[in-house]
Amino acid sequence: MDSRLSTATDFKYLQMQIGRARSMSSGKVPHEKSKPDAFLKMVKNFPLTRASHEKDVRHFEFEFVSQVIKYEIGDVLEVLPSQSPAAVDSFIQRCNLDPESLITVHPREMENRHIDNNVNTLDVPIKLRTFVELTMDVTSASPRRYFFEVMSFFATAEHEKERLQYFASPEGRDDLYQYNQKERRTVVEVLEDFPSVQMPFEWFVQLVPPLKNRAFSISSSPLAHPTQVHLTVDVVSWTTPFKRKRQGLCSTWLASLDPEQSIYIPVWFHKGLLPPPPPSLPLIVIGPGTGCAPFRGFVEERAVQSQCSTIAPTLLFFGCRNENNDFLYRDFWLSHSENDGVLSEAKGGGFYAAFSRDQPQKVYVQHKMQEQSERIWNLLCEGAAIYVAGSSTKMPSDVMVAFEEIISKESGAPRESAVRWLRSLEKAGKYHVEAWS
DSSP states (O other): OOTTOOSHHHHHHHHHHHHHHHHHSSSOOOGGGSSOSEEEEEEEEEESSOTTSSOOEEEEEEEESSSOOOOOTTOEEEEOOOOOHHHHHHHHHHTTOOTTOEEOOOOSSGGGOOOBTTBOGGGSOEEHHHHHHHHBOOSSOOOOHHHHHHHHHHOOSHHHHHHHHHHHSGGGHHHHIIIIITTTOOHHHHHHHOTTOOOOHHHHHHHSOBOOOEEEEBOSOTTTOTTEEEEEEEOOEEEOTTOOEEEOHHHHHHHHOOGGGOOEEEEEEEOOSSOOOOTTSOEEEEOOGGGGHHHHHHHHHHHHHTTTSOOOOEEEEEEESOTTTOOTTHHHHHHHTSTTOTTSGGGTOEEEEEETTSSSSOOOHHHHHHHTHHHHHHHHHTTOEEEEEEESSSHHHHHHHHHHHHHHHHHOOOHHHHHHHHHHHHHTTOEEEEEEO
């Protein structure tokens, strides 16, 4: 969004425009969530990993430019990503559309219309280009099988029609998967491969994948940064089987932003799976990789709370590949591990990092947990809560197994009892996991 708009009225207009477009969209956006909660402006963008490292993880800091939204540690920020203007233009040109034309979009079943403050927002026209860039993912998501089936009806070249019909058939399912999903072909790329297809815009509105918000764990505390929100983002990129470079839409866009540009970013706030713990609750926290993001906020919050009250101990286990390449927030963790910091032994806490590739034998967070089994057991006996965040592959289950082994070993109870003990922790709301793929 253009930063030349700066008054409260301008932000209200932007909010209404996004809300209108996303209310019209065929994507499943709840009407009350179609308008952004706020607009943010990026003020910092720097890498947390070394330039030579295969992963690019960034730290972003944003300031509120519209109203300040109250959030809590453990909350999630949803960002509406910006699509490449050139790609949006090429889609509009390819479809022979007028970007300046004013349109309204609504379901055929009129009773499905949303009523907002007694005004039907779906009757207010919107520029076609604005509608495409805010609601239709033409630059990153792959279309579904039905898209190819409908395209076949509008193909005028016989060889294109036959290929599209084959892709839409049960026999062509595997070849479609190789062509489309495995290569993550975008709508624009698919249309370029079938130039004879001229489909009415109504069909595109229904069939192009909706532009979805991207969710990130907030990595700051509002007590430490009352007018800011921080994110820790892995900039996604990969190579397809046909050696085509692909990039994540939102993470790549955020990484490309220059804080000097003052781009306004529409965002939504909602509760995550990690409820904010009271300062009196001991914590055992496991956050390898970008899983450490929410716990940076936890530590910031406890650091502020410790200035005026006593805080319970916090044990934090972090993991990455190499100490010199991707040790995210190294100075932050180490500074809070010293001089009576939140993670210092003087405060009953501890910080333990596992570097999986720095030695011949791989070392993960669960191995560091085993080394501290007595301290973990003692904190659990004091009523500690467990928080786990990070990759949803094997890590959460490996961590759960490590807890089972630690409880069984330190208590002398059989493994089944340890499993039951952890189940009771979950039921009591003291074992929280937020994992993502």
